[in-house]
Amino acid sequence: MDNFHFYSPTYFVFGKDGENQTGSMVKRFGGSKVLIHYGGGSVVRSGLLDRVKASLTAEGISFIELGGVKPNPRSGLVYEGIDLCRKENVDFILAVGGGSTIDSSKAIAAGTIYDGDFWDFYSGKRIEKALPVGTILTIAAAGSEGSPDSVITKEEGMFKRGASGDAIRPKFSILNPALTQTLPPYQSAAGITDIMAHLYERYLTNSTEVEVTDRLIEALLLTMKHEGPRVIENPDNYEARANIMWAGMMAHNNSCGVGRSQDWNSHNIEHELSALYDCAHGAGLAVTMPAVFKYVMNHNVMRFAQVAVRVWGCSMDFEHPEVTALEGINAFASFLKSIGMPSNFAELGAKEEDIPQLVETLCCGDGRDGNIYGFVKLNKEDCTNIYKMMIKKNHIY
């Protein structure tokens, strides 16, 4: 196990009607003038925004609003939010929505009190200071409610990049599983896929002697395997939603990823797809992961065999561990298909002729050196091969 620091100071309010505690939570963390940041009309139509405002008003907290966050959130709205917060002397950013809204809120929180261009943080500069952020989560997926991370897409060049720093960890996050019961199955499935991707990205490690984090990751994967189909079958299932919601947070606050190198190449490869085609991030991951895993499997067959046995219930083939490893990848791919996720380029709206452009942006865009780094270092040829694997119609390898 590697040396590490771990710090997850977010205060979590979990359960039914949690949004009614918004005002007291903002007060606890010192907010007096709040920007409520959100996406489309669903948080308005559902009445959630009204309940949030009522809770703030009851505590004597004033607020302004900025809606319009889109999936794969853009830098344009971040600049707008920064201007607004400076003009209105906002001292607290409240995200009401999913990962995109939270990530956009984190960017505004860091950018408002930074002299330079906020994109500096998305080009490698660590975030040291930010306005406090609170979240009210409406989809279990990104894990941004408990993480120090944010991903934003820059319109010029369509670069989708991440930033990080303890300063943008939410001060509080309100997790009410009931708020996710109205999500359509496709979005639920994309969220499930994203959570499982956060687990696999940590599972694919070059560190050794990491039994405790291996077991924790497997525990969360087993939870998703069990609860995911229950939610797809019955979107109203509060209990399954609740299990997924806590698993989604635990998958990404990094308590199961400490002390080990991590991968994140599936995320990198996917980011180009959702940036270019504006597909759901989870849907892109569903197509990307099986291809990546198959491509890098031989780097550590036993690791893939382990997850195959412990999570997917495969019998270990002690004579041919690679058979078990592949069986586990196929079991995962079949699982993703069974919950309604796409399994190839065409279903994503992606095109074979775009592959050179995807690879160029992925490996060389925004200062990259021609490779992406993770479990295995991948160069342009590797990435081309991986995108090509995603074209095939049959998801089973």
Add this chain to the structure above:
Amino acid sequence: MDNFHFYSPTYFVFGKDGENQTGSMVKRFGGSKVLIHYGGGSVVRSGLLDRVKASLTAEGISFIELGGVKPNPRSGLVYEGIDLCRKENVDFILAVGGGSTIDSSKAIAAGTIYDGDFWDFYSGKRIEKALPVGTILTIAAAGSEGSPDSVITKEEGMFKRGASGDAIRPKFSILNPALTQTLPPYQSAAGITDIMAHLYERYLTNSTEVEVTDRLIEALLLTMKHEGPRVIENPDNYEARANIMWAGMMAHNNSCGVGRSQDWNSHNIEHELSALYDCAHGAGLAVTMPAVFKYVMNHNVMRFAQVAVRVWGCSMDFEHPEVTALEGINAFASFLKSIGMPSNFAELGAKEEDIPQLVETLCCGDGRDGNIYGFVKLNKEDCTNIYKMMIKKNHIY
């Protein structure tokens, strides 16, 4: 899953030489005059205390010392520490040791800035304010390094009782697995047992639909099952120590125990044993748990069958689940014996003729109403029966 709040803001520094960051950590959390609180001579002899002092001095932080914490820490030293901190205007408590030292430090931290008798907190009053506490952990066991809890024994009456409150959660905890490599096997085994007890106490729940926390608890139990014997066989095994150390923290910061009722009757029943006989808490738990589990098994046979199958690798007997449940309890008892833990009253130094006194203090002492509450409500007769079960020589039921 039940509604819950979760807040675990401790900053963890994990890995080799972590103690050299003590000064910067105390500074980060605002300490300028520190009480270094510790137990016996081992932290002095090993040179650890000198390294800690050097780190504080390098940051210009002044300190005083109070040693002498004993296992099952007593109220007498807490009163002494409170007086000392008030007299010397201490603003930060630094625990260097195991659970006993950390718990004693938490009691001093709360008591120093409280007008009344600190024992009020151990008689049910919630801790709302305390001096900041930091820890340098030397044994993986109690989980106090990441928990809001403290257990102290009051000399008058030998009541062993707990207190709780977010205010006594450590601001930082330094976890260097190398510091635990010198522990003798018996103490290591007692620590392993304590960690597994923290997991079982959470596993025994009356809440339903708790897949995610069930899986997380099982993950940590599987880790202990795998790494425990490696440490007993080779105390120098840094990697196994590291896995156990993180598992010990995760077992008790409650991220795996949220949203579910918990038991804690094994702890209650054991506390009377370690209070009266001064045995190691973990050793007492090794004798207590199998008896308690057998006694309450029929309250929810499927729960015991589940842990038997998922953790202890038992084959499920679908016609007779109670057979599998019992097989799992016996597997756990055998595991505890295999790592060198006692399995009956005699090995603890406990005496059958003391049972009435044990039961009286347990069920009626310090304001209790004749019962203890948890997974199953136990009255005096139940507790008498359970203590009697511990007399038998053979640990297999």
